[in-house]
Amino acid sequence: MNTDTKRRVFLKGSLAAGTVGVAVTAGLLTPQTVLAAWPEKAFHAKKTDEALSNSLGSGTTEASDKIKIKAPDIAENGAVVPVTVSSDLPGVENIAILSSANNTPLLAVYNLGKNTMANVSCRIKMAKTGDVIAVVKSGGKLYANRKSVKVTIGGCGG
Amino acid sequence: MAKSSIKIRAKAKGGVTTVKCLINHPMETGLRKNKKTGKMIPAHFITDVVAKHNDAEVLSAQWSGGISKNPYLAFKFSGGAKGDPVSIAWTDNQGKSDSATAKIK
Incomplete structure (x- = not known):
């Protein structure tokens, strides 16, 4: 893996984490609703x-x-x-x-x-x-x- | 805190406690249209309800939008004495929640 693809992977990862964070703060995914089955x-x-x-x-x-x-x-x-x-x-x-x-x-x-x-x-x-x-x-x-x-x-x- | 959305009546008689409760909630299915704007009203309903007596769970419920607006819930359990606390808590699909506690009469 060269540095360029690594950078891609890193960007993808941080983007995904970012959307989850936004969802949590927007109240779409509170811990309770995630845990409740x-x-x-x-x-x-x-x-x-x-x-x-x-x-x-x-x-x-x-x-x-x-x-x-x-x-x-x-x-x-x-x-x-x-x-x-x-x-x-x-x-x-x-x-x-x-x-x-x-x-x-x-x-x-x-x-x-x-x-x-x-x-x-x-x-x-x-x-x-x-x-x-x-x-x-x-x-x-x-x-x-x-x-x-x-x-x-x-x-x-x- | 604003007024609680839950009203609870719990009564013990002959070793059986009857709990009745009313919750203020719109219970939107997400299938209705706003008649003025023609837009869909987003789903907003209670998904989970938990009832406890003396911190022990006596009933839990999972609801869908098919439960009427301002839901009513009644159930019975054996045991329970006058003065014992009964608590009811709900969580809806938008992550909101509320709880209330009442004493058995």
């Missing part, structure tokens, strides 16, 4: 099984009526659909909430502590009429249940 692939997935395998490790689920989904039958405003997911299954580790009608179906993943009960509530956005899917991970297996919600005004974009 937000599964971007899962949240950007367009299919429910793809979203699940990227977030909970498997795309196959078993239907279970031990998962209860409390959601309205008809939601007037798709921007705010209250959903409560609870389950009688033992040792629930994760709960994922998906909406089949949304562009990116995965909405939320909850990781439960060992004393936490399988009962979480939140409000979700639904693009149009579709199913709310709740997936529960218990003992390494995935169980799912769904409930159809009719949406009169969509809540994603506009």
Whole structure:
């Protein structure tokens, strides 16, 4: 390697380091967001099984009526659909909430502590009429249940 | 400090603590257009939420832009006595964060 190429390499390196530095100061890459394992692939997935395998490790689920989904039958405003997911299954580790009608179906993943009960509530956005899917991970297996919600005004974009 | 973006209500009853919380946040998906300018509104939503009881994590959540504006979160855990602190912290995709602590009633 002659001096000229070395200089090239050095310049490239410092340039790359420079952009990272700018990103950090601009608040785009704070240490927290880098460390947090937000599964971007899962949240950007367009299919429910793809979203699940990227977030909970498997795309196959078993239907279970031990998962209860409390959601309205008809939601007037798709921007705010209250959903409560609870389950009688033992040792629930994760709960994922998906909406089949949304562009990116995965909405939320909850990781439960060992004393936490399988009962979480939140409000979700639904693009149009579709199913709310709740997936529960218990003992390494995935169980799912769904409930159809009719949406009169969509809540994603506009 | 400005007023916290998080409201927490925690109640213990029969050995079970119910925590309800409301967070003030726009939760923009990044898919909406500003009607006046026709430009896309950039995505701005909470990605991570962590709830702790006595400094032990009881629930963590990962959210997408598909969670409604000013998100509501409720959950239950066993244990927890009156006066114990419950804290909730969030981080969004723009690197902003906030946290709040409340005592169990």
